[in-house]
Amino acid sequence: MADDNNIDPRTAMGGAEGLPTGEMHHQSDEELKAQRKRNVAIALAVLAFALLVYATTFLRLAENLKTGTVE
Amino acid sequence: MTEFATAQETPAHLTAEPKDYAALLKPRVMSLSIFTALAGMVAAPGPVANWGLAILSMIAIALGAGASAALNMWWDSDIDSRMSRTAKRPIPQGKVPPAEAFALGIVLSALSVWLLALSGGYLAALFLAVTIGFYVVVYSMFLKRRTPQNIVIGGAAGALPPVVGYAAITGTAPLEAWALFTVIFLWTPPHFWALSLLKKADYEAAGIPMLPNVAGDDAARDQIFIYSIILVVATPFLALFPLAGWPFAIASIVLGAEFLRKAWLLKKNADNQSAGKMFAFSIFYLFALFLVLPIEHWAGLHG
Numbered sequence: 320m321a322d323d324n325n326i327d328p329r330t331a332m333g334g335a336e337g338l339p340t341g342e343m344h345h346q347s348d349e350e351l352k353a354q355r356k357r358n359v360a361i362a363l364a365v366l367a368f369a370l371l372v373y374a375t376t377f378l379r380l381a382e383n384l385k386t387g388t389v390e
Numbered sequence: 391m392t393e394f395a396t397a398q399e400t401p402a403h404l405t406a407e408p409k410d411y412a413a414l415l416k417p418r419v420m421s422l423s424i425f426t427a428l429a430g431m432v433a434a435p436g437p438v439a440n441w442g443l444a445i446l447s448m449i450a451i452a453l454g455a456g457a458s459a460a461l462n463m464w465w466d467s468d469i470d471s472r473m474s475r476t477a478k479r480p481i482p483q484g485k486v487p488p489a490e491a492f493a494l495g496i497v498l499s500a501l502s503v504w505l506l507a508l509s510g511g512y513l514a515a516l517f518l519a520v521t522i523g524f525y526v527v528v529y530s531m532f533l534k535r536r537t538p539q540n541i542v543i544g545g546a547a548g549a550l551p552p553v554v555g556y557a558a559i560t561g562t563a564p565l566e567a568w569a570l571f572t573v574i575f576l577w578t579p580p581h582f583w584a585l586s587l588l589k590k591a592d593y594e595a596a597g598i599p600m601l602p603n604v605a606g607d608d609a610a611r612d613q614i615f616i617y618s619i620i621l622v623v624a625t626p627f628l629a630l631f632p633l634a635g636w637p638f639a640i641a642s643i644v645l646g647a648e649f650l651r652k653a654w655l656l657k658k659n660a661d662n663q664s665a666g667k668m669f670a671f672s673i674f675y676l677f678a679l680f681l682v683l684p685i686e687h688w689a690g691l692h693g
Contacts, residue, residue: 346404353405360408368501371446375508378442 402484410485414463414494415456423455423551424448429680430555430570432687433633438559447510447558451551453502454518458525458547461495464488465530469596475589495526510558517557521550535597538604545578546571552680566631573628576621577676580614580653584669587611588662611657614668618653622646625679634683635692641682645675 346354383389431444438444463470463481471482480486499522507515529544549571556567586593586600587610593600602610625646629639652671656664686692 347400350400350404353407356407357411360411368505371449371505372508374442375446375505378440378446379508382440382443 403487403490406480406485410480410483411490411494413480414460414486414491415498416459416463417456419459420452420455424452425677426570426574426680427451427551427555427558429683430552430567431559432684433552433570433692434556434559434567435632443509444559446508447506447514447555450502450506450509451518451554451558453498453505454522455551457495457498457502458522459495460491460498461522461526462530464491464495465526466534467491469535469598472596473589473592475592506554506558510554511561513561513563514554514558517550517554517563521547521554524550536599538599538601540599541582542579545575545582548578549574566628566633569628569631570633573621573625573679574676576617576624577672579617580621580649581669581672581676583610583614583617584656584665584672587656587665588669607660611660615653615657618650622650633692635686637686637689637691638679638682642679645678649675 380389427448431438431447463479466476467479467481467488470476470479476482481488481491499519503515503519503522506518525544525547529540529547533540533544552570552574553563553567556570557563583601587602587607590600590602590607593603601613605613622642623646625642626639628634628642629636649671652664652668656668683692
């Protein structure tokens with residue numbers, strides 16, 4: 320019988336390659352802080368890009384109305 | 391679940407901050423692209439009809455330049471770690487995984503081209519896509535590690551932003567837009583070969599066949615001088631086009647004379663100090679030359 324103490328911790332859940340191993344990584348405060356900053360940056364970047372597209376659409380429409388391309 | 395305390399050091403990418411991703415975009419190169427694109431926009435015939443759209447086009451061009459830089463860093467991450475000049479970039483430092491740099495580059499490329507298509511039209515967007523493709527595929531993937539002419543041919547990518555800017559305003563790219571392209575194209579070899587004289591050991595370590603490494607320092611200095619003559623002689627002829635006027639002609643002659651003097655001193659002295667001065671002045675030269683274009687346009691002094 321296999322001795323439980325000799326189980327490789329990486330396969331504690333019986334995980335073969337590509338399957339869950341049961342290994343967990345607890346994020347440190349520094350990692351959490353960095354992750355939060357990255358998340359905020361992504362949110363701001365998406366918002367900024369949406370605003371850019373909105374502004375472009377608005378300005379294009381205004382110009383086309385002015386030149387009579389659209390009525 | 392089983393928990394494991396790890397005695398290993400925290401992988402650097404887990405503590406990566408937004409500024410590490412921003413560094414992938416080479417902000418200084420982005421600002422140069424914006425500047426030369428602005429010169430192309432302002433130099434186009436007639437006043438800029440819609441500054442709002444022009445600014446949005448410039449943002450799109452800057453994003454495209456950033457996308458190229460991220461893709462270049464992804465492709466060159468193996469050699470960047472071997473060069474002192476590039477070893478502190480986010481990928482060699484382990485701050486950003488290469489796959490993330492690639493993803494960022496691809497997404498930004500698509501978004502920048504799309505945004506420029508909306509704000510500056512399809513021709514400008516096409517030129518931006520060609521610029522990104524040329525820089526990443528032709529320069530980074532094919533030329534950079536194969537031939538000492540890498541930066542000569544690859545310089546086309548860096549020379550395109552004024553054409554993109556011109557096309558964003560006018561929807562066309564006539565000969566005069568390509569005259570602006572020619573100035574940056576001819577400026578690129580003396581600029582980068584001066585740098586490669588200073589960083590020869592770096593390029594040697596990375597196995598990049600820059601001209602001084604392949605043909606020797608003397609040959610590189612000769613080539614810098616030859617390209618400088620061609621650049622300095624060709625640049626004042628831009629004043630023959632409506633996009634430039636007599637202030638540009640005078641500035642190009644005065645700045646060109648100093649450019650040529652620096653190239654001559656480098657050839658004569660054959661030392662690193664002269665190479666450093668040549669490199670630094672080449673940056674000032676291009677900046678000053680492209681600054682004259684908007685100034686003379688706003689002053690109504692162009693051709």
